[in-house]
Amino acid sequence: MLLIPCPWCGPRDEAEFHYGGQAHVAYPENPAALSDEEWARYLFFRDNPKGRFAERWNHTAGCRRWFNAVRNTATNEIEAREVTA
Amino acid sequence: MTRDVPEHPDWLWSSPEPKRSYDVVIVGGGGHGLATAYYLAKNHGITDVAVLERGWLAGGNMARNTTIIRSNYLWDESAGIYEHALKLWEGLEDDLGYPILFSQRGVLNLAHSLQDVRDSVRRVHANRLNGVDAEWLTPEEVKEVCPIVNVSPDVRYPVLGATYQPRAGIAKHDYVAWGFARAAAAMGVHLIENCEVTGVEVADGRVQAVQTTRGRIAAGTVALSAAGHSSVVAATAGVELPVQTHPLQALVSELLEPVHPTVVMSNAVHVYVSQAHKGELVMGAGIDPYNSYRQRGAFHIIERQMSAALELFPIFARAHVLRTWAGIVDVTPDASPVVGTTPVDGLLVNCGWGTGGFKATPGVGWCYAHTIAHGEPHPLNAPFSLERFTTGALVDEHGAAAVAH
Numbered sequence: 001m002l003l004i005p006c007p008w009c010g011p012r013d014e015a016e017f018h019y020g021g022q023a024h025v026a027y028p029e030n031p032a033a034l035s036d037e038e039w040a041r042y043l044f045f046r047d048n049p050k051g052r053f054a055e056r057w058n059h060t061a062g063c064r065r066w067f068n069a070v071r072n073t074a075t076n077e078i079e080a081r082e083v084t085a
Numbered sequence: 086m087t088r089d090v091p092e093h094p095d096w097l098w099s100s101p102e103p104k105r106s107y108d109v110v111i112v113g114g115g116g117h118g119l120a121t122a123y124y125l126a127k128n129h130g131i132t133d134v135a136v137l138e139r140g141w142l143a144g145g146n147m148a149r150n151t152t153i154i155r156s157n158y159l160w161d162e163s164a165g166i167y168e169h170a171l172k173l174w175e176g177l178e179d180d181l182g183y184p185i186l187f188s189q190r191g192v193l194n195l196a197h198s199l200q201d202v203r204d205s206v207r208r209v210h211a212n213r214l215n216g217v218d219a220e221w222l223t224p225e226e227v228k229e230v231c232p233i234v235n236v237s238p239d240v241r242y243p244v245l246g247a248t249y250q251p252r253a254g255i256a257k258h259d260y261v262a263w264g265f266a267r268a269a270a271a272m273g274v275h276l277i278e279n280c281e282v283t284g285v286e287v288a289d290g291r292v293q294a295v296q297t298t299r300g301r302i303a304a305g306t307v308a309l310s311a312a313g314h315s316s317v318v319a320a321t322a323g324v325e326l327p328v329q330t331h332p333l334q335a336l337v338s339e340l341l342e343p344v345h346p347t348v349v350m351s352n353a354v355h356v357y358v359s360q361a362h363k364g365e366l367v368m369g370a371g372i373d374p375y376n377s378y379r380q381r382g383a384f385h386i387i388e389r390q391m392s393a394a395l396e397l398f399p400i401f402a403r404a405h406v407l408r409t410w411a412g413i414v415d416v417t418p419d420a421s422p423v424v425g426t427t428p429v430d431g432l433l434v435n436c437g438w439g440t441g442g443f444k445a446t447p448g449v450g451w452c453y454a455h456t457i458a459h460g461e462p463h464p465l466n467a468p469f470s471l472e473r474f475t476t477g478a479l480v481d482e483h484g485a486a487a488v489a490h
Binding site: 001037053 | 314316317325326327328329330374375376377378379381383384385415418474475476477
């Protein structure tokens with residue numbers, strides 16, 4: 001089980017969190033202007049690196065707030081300094 | 086002591102040094118890659134083929150799955166490819182000339198809520214229209230098929246019925262891989278282990294070669310079949326795939342007397358259980374939620390899975406877990422695979438099988454070989470194109486793909 005450093009509550013068990021996938025995926029400013037390819041890319045394509053990955057977590061069983069973390073998907077290590085509120 | 090050790094058995098395949106060039110290079114020596122090589126040689130007479138495997142043959146998800154074989158998916162597209170696979174399974178032992186312990190002991194997909202019942206009955210009808218054997222069973226009939234299932238109404242998620250596919254079953258995954266490997270090697274295919282593909286070379290929009298830990302290997306066609314690592318390999322050719330890589334856990338119990346005559350799956354409580362030929366109970370769970378390339382998951386997922394299993398099968402309460410493990414699976418947004426061409430000429434992709442690729446092994450091998458030989462998809466894998474995510478023609482199998490995609 002991962003030990004996830006919530007920026008507000010400190011390190012807690014993974015079971016307290018809900019995963020939110022890749023971080024920094026913004027909703028398109030003008031969705032109607034997108035081509036089918038661009039819309040498909042927004043909707044269905046996410047980075048899937050073997051290595052550093054910026055991702056979202058929600059501390060559902062704690063403070064219920066979202067935050068971003070950078071985790072290495074090859075080792076599952078969370079880089080504590082890269083956890084941002 | 087050493088006098089009692091038998092001679093090493095004959096090797097089932099040779100291990101040649103890689104040539105500098107092949108007509109076809111298949112990336113990934115799992116079940117899909119091996120089956121593809123086999124059907125390339127057998128159906129299309131293409132034997133200048135190398136299967137490149139970064140570890141040992143069939144040591145990834147082919148060694149880690151729960152060996153369930155069925156074809157009772159909802160949509161016509163899925164019924165097409167999975168039922169084709171099931172028909173091939175039914176003749177595979179003779180075809181390969183190798184035992185694979187294919188046992189058609191049936192599969193029960195349990196329903197635990199009124200919505201489950203409606204979805205399941207709908208799927209039974211859809212299956213029948215597609216020529217896939219399917220029945221709807223009442224709880225009493227479930228008990229007849231599998232006497233150890235608890236169908237009592239006073240549990241948290243009572244069994245309200247189940248779909249039943251009698252032709253479904255299990256097979257011995259290692260033997261399946263070895264059977265395909267042996268037959269493909271006998272027809273001249275090179276099976277090359279300890280050979281990791283580190284890059285795909287593309288020039289003028291066309292694939293040229295792969296870079297590997299054993300040197301550069303030129304290829305007319307490069308066919309990816311790398312499961313959880315598909316994104317990593319495709320990215321070196323500039324191709325992005327709509328997949329996310331997750332750990333998927335499974336476990337076995339100690340060896341027990343035969344108690345479980347069929348395969349039982351439950352979407353709602355997240356567990357699937359069969360009993361292997363040797364006697365261990367084989368159970369799988371849903372994926373761990375986060376992206377990861379570690380072949381390891383969290384124990385609370387196992388605990389949840391065991392509590393579900395115990396509610397369904399109180400008889401398992403005293404069984405001991407022998408070992409748990411995880412594979413890494415590539416999951417698509419619609420729980421259906423991607424098998425077909427890419428924007429790069431000569432680069433083909435077979436990925437996105439998520440939690441359920443084993444059952445498709447012969448079927449996808451057949452269709453992927455056709456795609457390689459003809460440069461365009463077989464009618465059975467044409468719906469599973471990369472373009473469907475742009476056109477919107479998704480094949481949504483979240484319901485029938487079983488647990489937690």
